[in-house]
Amino acid sequence: MGKKVKKESEPPPQDVFDPLPIQSQKVATVVLMLNSPEEEVLVKACEAIHNYAEKGDENRSSLLGLGAVEPLSLLISHEDKLVRRNAFMALGVMAANSDVKILLKKLDVIPSVIGKLSLEEDPVVLEFATLCLASLSMDFSCKVQIAEQEGLALLIQLLSSLDPDIKKNSLESIYNLVQDLPSRMALQRLNGVPPLLELLGSEFPVIQQLTLSTLATVTMDTDTRVTFREERGLEKLMDILCQKELSDLHAEVLQVMSNVLEDRESLQLIRDTGGLQTLLQFISTATLPGLQTHAVKAIAKLAQSSENHRLLHEQDTERSLVELLSVDSASVRTATCHAIAAMSLNLSSQDAFRHQDGIHAVVQLLGSEAGEVRQAAAQALASLTRRNPLNAHAVYEAEGVEALVQQLRDICPGTAAHAAAVLTNMAEQEVLRVSILSRGVMAALVEPLQSADTHTLVQATQALSALASQAEGRADLRNAGVLGPLVKLLRSNHKDVRRNACWATSVCANDELTVMEMCKLGALDVLQEINGSANRRNQFSERAFQSLLSFNLSLKYSLTNTLASTDITTDGFYDPGQARAGQSGLTLEDLSKQPVNQRRPVIAINAKPPETVSIQEPEESQQDSPTEALTASVLSAKAYISKGKGKGRKEDEKLRDEEESKPPLEVVDMDTEKQWMLPYDAAFHSLVTKATNTIGIIHEESEQYSALARLVSEAMGGPVEVDRQHDFLWELHLSELRYELQSNIIPIGRIRKGTYYHRALLYKVLADRIGVSCSLVRGEYNRAWNEVLLYIGMPCYPGCQPPPTAHLVDLLHQPGKLLRANTPQAIQYQTI
Template sequence: MAKKGKKEAESYGKDSFDPLLIESKNAATVVLMLQSPELDVILKACEAIYRYAEKGDENKAILAELGALEPISRLIKHEDKPVRRSAVMVLGVISAQNDVKKYLKKMNVIPSVIELLEPEEDVVIHEFASLCLSFLSSEPSVKVQIINEDGLEPLIGLLSSADPDVKKNSLETIYNLVQDFYSRAVICELNGIAPLLELLKSDYPVIQQLTLKTLATITSDAETRMALRELEGLDYLIEMLGANDLSDLHVDALLVISNCLEDEDTMQLIQQTGALDKLMQFARTATLVDVQRKAVNAILRAAQNSKNKKILHDHGVEKILVGLLGPDNADIRETACLAITVMCENESSKVSFGKWGKPLVQLLQNDYGEVKEAAALALSSLTTANMNNSIAVYKARGIEPLVQLLANEREGVVAHVAAVLTNMSSQNILRSNIQAKGVMTALVGPLQSASSLVQSKAALAVSAFACDSEAREEFRIAGGLVALVWLLNSNINEVRRNACWAVFVCASDEPTCLEMFRLGALEILQEINLSTCRKNNFSEAALQKLFEGNLSIKYSLYGGLSSSDIIVDGFYDPGRVKPGKKVLPLEDLCLVSRTSLLFLLSDLVESVSGDEKLVDGSEWTTGRSQRCHSLKTKGKGKEDEDEDDDRKTWLPPFDADFYNLVNEVTKLISPLENTRDRVVELAKFVAETMGGGVERRKLHNLYWELHLSELKYELKSNVIPIGKIKKGFFCHRALLFKALADRVGINCSLARGEYNRSWNVVTLTEEHPKVLLVPYVVDLMHNPGCLMKVKSPEAVRYQTI
């Protein structure tokens, strides 16, 4: 037996190597050991690498550089469970390092890690495999890969694991995944809401908080909110708010509740269960500032739905929100103001808030810019289409701080304040008070803002307040027209539209209208209206309004005046102006000696001085100019009169002859009742005044050019009052006919043709009461008083050479 044993010992020594204890302090050597075919060596190497990697990120990076990742990623699929477990432990720890993440992504290790989440694997493998995924899933490409590899389902399954670390790691991975919208829908499809709600009962606060954050993310999806409601998860969340020992979870719980309250079904549910009253009470009495702010935010989110607004109103939310404006906390005040803004979309709530408008006005002077902006926004909503609330703001002494805030550095504050003032301007008494505080001057700055929102609101405010001459004058003196005209060039539709509307309103004032002409408003509006994408109804209205303020420019540019264009004081005809050229004002044209002008001044003058004379070769001193000047200087001393002389507005010469023509034609036309007779008599009067009828073949004998030259020499001015013209051509007679027709109430248009041809078109309404009206061209030249149908051969012949 002994020999036999000796032979067995000798045989063992020949076939096998005695066990060898290997120790190494070199990481590279240990990494090489991962390639060993012996399980014991691999296990010891994995254990050593695990301990080494746990010491810090630097060691993890070193292991990656030494090539440890490739054998480790291979070993996690090893058929031996201890080896597999040791390898995945290393992988879970080492994947926390950023460089390691990049290597692992290139190695496509995700499918192998997901396989380790299967139920048959042990808890340790689940723990470190989920840990690895929690680190890697922060990368967008990895999220997509996990979803595509069906990794979400086993992760949801691990939420029910008995091991808290497995739950936490799986939950972190799910949280990362649901940042992508598609993953949120998949959670609901895989029935992941129930295990998430179960985790709220965990003994570990970190798991509870992470669960609430995950729920807050996925409940942005309507289907998820529905699933949460069906599982009575909302009830549990409300209960959490009432638990003082869970105060650290209240903020996150309120985030989930805020999402859920967007649904009217959820709102009705918590109303029926009494949970809504608890939530509102919580918003009013919560001791932690952040929690109270989240509770108010939950009300804000709920108010986004129109039906929810009614429910909140029925529960008296207005009083709660106004009460929250008092606490000395900027975040709570800001959120409360935003909630008030949204609730004002409900008319009943808007009326209720009007009773407590004073706190909002007081917040306009708050030290925090965010609070000012939110308060101004709330006041904007409060005063929209509500006269009583606008008056309440006025009574709360809100006008002065509102006007002052137009100079605030925050763009949002300025925009919302401009909107509030615009809303209040609908009341005459309020508008007057706001104007008295210098609002027109204050609006000049906002018009020059870099913010398109501020520009838009400021332009709209200008249109609201520039409705009287004093306001327009203040705005003009302050330089506001420069900024307003500049806004017409804006590429922002809303800014351009509101600027056009403001120009339309300001053009009601002649000095303002002329100033906008000088600033190039006319050219800009013409360019806008030629563009199919930039023009709008407001730009067209603004252009027409500018023309109404100066029909001379309209006639010069477009060669025509409609029957609704009434020639008034100061009309002049500088002739046709080429496209792209500016029409100079009469004052400037008077200095251009080479230009012949036809000038017409109003006949509405009580008396004319008998000693008309030229002053400096261009201005005539008349009874009208003397009277205007005397009104300016009445009650002033000599020094004041001297200053007025320096600043005296240029006045064009008065056309006394035209004044006499108006009186004569009025006496002639007034007794006539038939429109045709009135037109014929007026045509004959005009022709007789300007040289009588002229045969077509004898037009060259009229010598009208010589006559005009003689008048220029006589007057020592290139401005020729139309009343002095005794030999008039087509253009002169048509202009005089239009001017006189406008004064005696005959609807008449004026059109300019080529080669000094102009003509008038009238419509005789009583002749065709039941058919389409037929317009007529009036003959003022060859057969005065003859009416020719438009486009008839004789009319075309009259209009052309």
């Protein structure tokens, strides 16, 4: 056998690179390494990026700019476990950056992240995968995608992980998701409440607080509250409340309880277990404002149920709430006022708060510097005074009126709305209403009546209705400029605002000056438009329209062509003719300024003689101003003529010479000072006197109607045969009068030839003055007639009077004849 020869080793291959330790201090270089094909390089690069990103958000932004996000989003699905883990670590930390989150949405990374949510996965991967979802789940579109990928179910499963970081991140993701209703409902279906309740016993406070915050959200759902109660959730909450060492969780516990106790069964359970006393004890013993605030919020929610309220009332909760009003904390006072408002929905609590001097304490809070306190105090007073005159008077005695009026100008709409509600409640009592008006409430209402807040508008219009029932209130609202905003609200698209504005309009329309002002502002036009709409019309708009017309019978007759027997005309009434669609009614003064035209003349009524003016010689020590002197001269001349002291042309010339011999006066333009007056109609005055003396003494009602008809016919040209009406030249007569007077307005007493509508109008205005009941109806083609009611026939038995029947009064053809309504004769009289 030959000798063995030692075999030499083979040389290393030439294409293999010797191992190279990787070190770099350049971030850009590390980012480039994320594209390496070597696992070892990728592991080190991902680790380095994770460490760098943890140092702050500025570093994360830098990595984003260098393009690190795209390769990391791919590496979380790498087949190498170490690469995958380090990539998740880096991406989970970077996802906290808002710009990174935007890019991750575009890269559609959520399916890859959710795909790794399994208890069998590497705990480090789960920790940072859930951390990534905790950041992404704050975005709405990401929430939708997580839900679609069934991420909520996987996150609920991870709540049972042994790793506290996984629990914390999963819990935070769940909290973000359940802020939306679909996810809350899904959590209930997935039986997510029991795992949450288990976390209440965690040794980590952050997990307990996150759990309570999540429960506070999901227990807003009724079905979830049932599950919460069945899983002994209330007992767990009460257990935490009883442990002083867990006081940092008490505020969150009370927040959850305020939701859970809305259910009747839960309240019964907590009452039976003594939990209600524990809850109420927090009100008086808690020293931290946060705890007191949450405890009172729970009470406020409890009080919204009538049965719950009874239990709270039995525990003398009102006394505890009044004591909390003295706590120097805006949040506590705000919550307490809300609780008082909730409790005061019941009359027994309203009285209890008054007996505890709670009303005075709440009134004092109206002057708080904190806006939320002022608003809550006004809300509490609105509930306290609702249908409770004694409490309303207590607010007055606590000097709350001035503060409430000031609140109407508060920049917070809610405060103004609640203050208006309190004033509305108080205004039901006349003495309080007078006090409110004396504080300038009408001027203060102008601002809330122009608010953009619907609730404020509703309450402000209600207050206006309550306060405008007195004449003083209506005078104030005219001077304060309230009517302008009110009329604008009639056009509101909000049903309640429009309805209240219509009601306020009908209340304000209780005197002529207010009605005239509203008509000038276009109230009638708006109401006509509303009442012409089937959708917008309501009983309030119809009443407002009629209320305005009742104080302007001229406009009512023009718009509706009818005056009822209860519509009593007075001096100043005029008939401008039937109003055209969309035409605004003009006043007599406006019509008097129009040049003479060929349109239908306006018939005016005025039997009021001019007032007698007595002129006294001025004392020597007094000297009239030029204006006064000129006015005195004019009045003196008028008085001289009216008294008939002139005895002929010579006397008149003598008087004129005496006037001309006086020193010349400075002429003052008085057009802007004098007020237009409707001329006195002496002829009509004479007719009124004649009717009073001759017809007023007639006892038979039907004979009164006929006698008045004959008087009207005699004054306006006598009977006219039906077939001879074309010879009765009443149009020419009116045209002559118009040019004689140089006016389109003709006093009714000057008309000597009148047709149907002239005679019907004269009949109505004379009847109104002598107490004869009749209506006035305008037809077509210059027709008009009067309807009267007559009792015809004998009673069928004593005390039984048959109903009256309507008759038309013939004023033109057979003056005095009464035509039964709807008969051929009556119809012929009404139509051509």
